[in-house]
Amino acid sequence: MVQIKFLFALLAVMTIVLMGANTVSARDCLSGTFGGPCWAWSGEKCRRLCIEEGHVSGHCSGGMKCRCEVC
Known part of the structure; x- marks a missing residue:
């Protein structure tokens, strides 16, 4: 029962994370030169x-994508 x-809790959290990942400003676009996943330490x-x-x-x-502001 605990499992x-x-x-269900894990599924709910993953759903919230994925919904947030798809919410991007309409003015943002993907970087054309950044390669690979964009981790927190890749921000600079x-x-x-x-x-x-x-x-x-x-x-x-x-x-985990590098998004440029004001395209």
């Missing part, structure tokens, strides 16, 4: 590459 409750590299691409800034999204 079933744990599985993501920002730098987005600025070099001509964007205002950049950030790692919940979907």
Whole structure:
């Protein structure tokens, strides 16, 4: 019984995380030069590459992608 409750709780958390990962500002776009997953410690590299691409800034999204702001 405890395992079933744990599985339902895990499913609920994963659903919330995935819904949040898909919520992106309409003004954001994917970086054209960032490769691989964008982890929390990759944030500075993501920002730098987005600025070099001509964007205002950049950030790692919940979907582990580097998103540039104001495209």
